[in-house]
Amino acid sequence: MPLSAPQRSGLVDQVIGQLRGAIRSGEWPLGERIPTEASLAGDLGVGRNTVREAVRALAHSGLLEVRQGDGTYVRATSEVSGAIRKLAGTELREILQVRKPLEVEGARLAAAARTDADITRLRELLDGRDRAWADRRIDDYVRTDAAFHQAAIEAAHNSVLTELYRGLTEVVVASVAATTRLDVPQPEESGHRGLLDAITARDADRAATEVCAFFAELHARSDPR
Known part of the structure; x- marks a missing residue:
């Protein structure tokens, strides 16, 4: 574990920073249990009370979830995501209403700012x-x-947009995982291959149109009527 003994001043804040870093880097994946309080105290060279305060603070911000008698689990990878989970739970349609404008603008920006490496990454993910x-x-x-x-x-290479969207993604993943079924046809390709083609061609208007088509389909599927 790449944790190091903190300096003497501001121990709790420093431990919070290191635990947050382990979460954000993916060393402690979403949904998994983190090391025990005793283990963390030993690795960091601090008292268990210091670790307990740090864990309590991260649980309050929504990154961790303390389950009595079971352990502490990663609940979100950022404070933004933790706050959204508290507010929205897993209400898919409400999340989609917020996610759509972010993705539309992101698609426009990506069409202008994308690199060859971005296109390679998108193609690999879509093929996967x-x-x-x-x-x-x-x-x-x-x-x-x-x-x-x-x-x-x-x-799109916009750090604020990336962070905002990451906060939404975790909630959406949980909702999609609960509703996607293998006994029905694969979801339509609108907003996926078309979006990749538009970003590749640096066509901002088409990229936005592809995203809108994708969300129209998602809203139709999530409409209970």
Whole structure:
């Protein structure tokens, strides 16, 4: 574990920073249990009370979830995501209403700012998504689909937009995982291959149109009527 003993001043804040870093880097994946309080105290060279205060602070901000008698689990990878989870739970249609304008603007920006590396990453993710569906690996399908949309946002090279979207993604992944079924046809390709082609061609208007078509389809599927 790449944790180091903090300096004597501001121990709790320093421990919070290191635990947050382990979460954000993916060393402690979403949904997994983190090391025990005793283990963390030993690794960091601080008292258990210091670790306990740091964990309590991260639980309050929504990054961690303390389950009595079971351990502490990663609940979100950023404070933005933690706050959204508290506010919205897993209400898919409400999340989609906020996610759509972010993705539309992200698609426009990506069409202008994307690099060749971004295109390679998007193509690899989309191919992986299709393979996962063909192999009936639903968890991989949902994960890779979400990663594709995140990568499209990252191709815009706007750090604020990327962070905002990341906060939404975790809630959406949970909702999509609960509703995607392997006994129905694969979801339509609108907003995926078309979006990749538009970003590749640096066509901002077409990229936005592809995203709008994708969300029209999602809203139709999530409408209870």
